[in-house]
Amino acid sequence: MILQAGEAAASGPGLLRVEDVITRFDGVTALNGLTLSLAAGESLGISGPNGCGKTTLVNVISGFVRAEQGRVWLADTEITRWPPHRVVRAGIARTFQRPRLAFRMTVEQNLEAATLHRNLRARKRRQVVNQVLSIAGLEPLRAREAWTLSLGAIRRVEVGRALATGGTVVLLDEPFASLSPDDAPEVFSVLRRLKREGVSMLIIAHGFGVFHTLCDRVAVIEAGRVIRAGRPAEVLRG
Amino acid sequence: MEALLLVTLWRIAWCLVPLGLAVAAQDRFLQSVLTFAAAQALYVASWDLIGGVGGQPSLGHALGFGAGAYTTVVVAGQNLAPPPVAIALGVLGGGLGGVLQGGFSARLHRVSVALVTLAMAECAREIAGMFRFPWSGGLIVGGNSGIPMLVYPPDEGSAARLAGAVLTAGLLGLLWIKHSRLGLAIQTVRADDRLAAANGVNVPRVRVIAFVLAGCVAGLAGGLVAAAAGRVSPSMLSLEPSLFAVAAAAVAGSGTILGPASFAYAITAALQWLDVPGTMRLTLYALLLIGAGLGPVVMTRLSTAGRTRPPLTSRGAA
């Protein structure tokens, strides 16, 4: 298994906990006392209207935005105001709503760059990269420069990159956004595979099909708070 | 794999050229020219690590260069160490400059980096021009006329060989850094700093490290120049060397280390040979910068002049 525990080991329920987080930008309250938790091996879907704070939630957890109040926990370690690189080293990886890759580098280089912080020997590094290429179905594309890829492939490289950082928790910010019906299944099958491997995932999405088939639970966010949470069938009814 | 090996061998061979030229040159004037050419090439190559590979547009790289030169002259002039050691200690002066510039600009956007680095070098130049103090031999040195030192190495042949050897080693070192994991981190930060952070890279720290390494190499180059010229002055901290580095990289393949270094070597040799005065050199660098900036735009306009629809622009401009 390519994934290894980071600084904070995965254990029991409540692997990732967000407690009462409040953040504000320019007078707008983006997160208004948001609380949720993610158990080890669980896939949690995040739903909600545009502008309700879903991406801000991911930004706060991953350290790109500072929470003004509230706390974030990874197992027993509080990671609330940790800078992004430290959060990654603790074992939480993320993707971006608008894909971020080093577009002039190859797929392989992009994945290699994701392993930089892990201090792996060259052979182990190649092993990890090869594993990720295989899981994400990127073998035939390994030497292609990222800017030449289709959006579906780019999204898969993104997920692969997150995996290659060695995280136990992956935050996926709208991994299906703007994907055509032809591209979506590629990304879908990668995420399904991750679920089978026991990766803990937080998935922001709009399409309910995603939640029903990929997620164990769903949390609905509105105006910066979780208003409903539970099993997809229950929560998304109506 | 074979292609990679060939490219690597070719690069190593290219790095040995300056040393070869220095050894082969017999004429003393030519040797002197090659000395300065080698030092300037090393200096510009060091800029390329932060500016080209790292994407941090420093407009004040003269700070490391000049700080190294001043360190060398002070150490040698006060007899704190023999001249070769004094030159090597230029690394410390340059590194300090790198720490300052890197530390202040690590979290800034590119335009701000340009401004802050420019301002810091100018500040250093002003300060260097302000102070005069007593020196060995009853001299009062400092201010705009600078500080003298005994020329080292005393004969042009040794100077050329020393500079050539240091350049060769420096280029190999910089190439090695570029292709190392640190180099990949630096390039990822350049491509997208948020992406790099999401990959676990400590972005500010990587930027500072790049600045320090580049500063150290620039300082070494500065020490070589000061020792070869027998003097350091505030002009080594001025806009001229700073813009020279940027212009050379802009014109000759920024990010490749060897491209800017080769260009700098050739241009410095030509300018030294023809004894072109300082103000004209600065004008030349300005023209190169303007050309490098506007050139691509003009070319695009000319090439789309006959078409009905303009081509899509490539991602990630500037």
Next chain:
Amino acid sequence: METALQVLVSGVLTGAEYALAAVGMTLIFGVGRVLNLAHGAFLALGAYIAYQSTVLGLPAVAGAVPAAAAGALLGAAVERVTVRPLRSQPLTAAVVLLGLAILAEQGFSAAWGTSSHSVPLRLPTLLIGRLVLSMEQLIAAGVVVALFGMVAGYLWTRPGLALRAAAADAEIAQLAGVNVPRAQTATFGVACGMAAVAGAFLSPLLTLSPTMGRSPLFLSLAMVAIGGPGRVWGTIVAGIGVGLASTAVEFYLAPPWSSVLALVLLIAAVVSRADGALGRMRSWRRSYS
């Protein structure tokens, strides 16, 4: 005590003149999203034109009129030819402008030689209470205040609103019918004209040499960085403050120290503005997703 008052008043007047140039730079940044690193060269141009006026027997302030015209026309031309094509690459544009500034230095040395000149006062000096002020200074102060008023007033008119819209969001302003490129060219021209006027007013206080524009460039940058890039009133206040500090330092210490002060203030302002004042090309949040 008298000297302190003298330094204060002179400092404020000098600061206001520099602020005129700085306001131009801040407008260029606000509307055109580019840092005019050639701003010092335009100031120098104005100073040299003022010098030429004194050679012809006129007072330096009379040079402000041709300076304004020359600055505005050249500025507009520079914008049209070098800045507009590089709209999407602000850093490259700034560096190209710096290159042009250096070429301008060569131009100055070709036209007026490399040795320094100074600009004599041709109008009488006045004694107001215990203060010594030249007519040049007073006229300059009056014109500067009037110009500030005009700029502020203009921004509240309809065409001025178009400028503010273009500054806030060029794309949307364009869609709303504002001719953004033309507004940007006009702003650049006017701003350079303002810098040249400032140069003409400041000329009696400065030593004219081909590289004289560098120090004022850094002063303007410091004022813009402190006052807020794109903010007119902030820049005016910062300009007067920095000018005053600079004059005081020059008087009580030595001239080079005022350059150092400007540079240190610039660095401090840029660094302390969180994600870098003059680099705030995109909002922090927009580039997050």
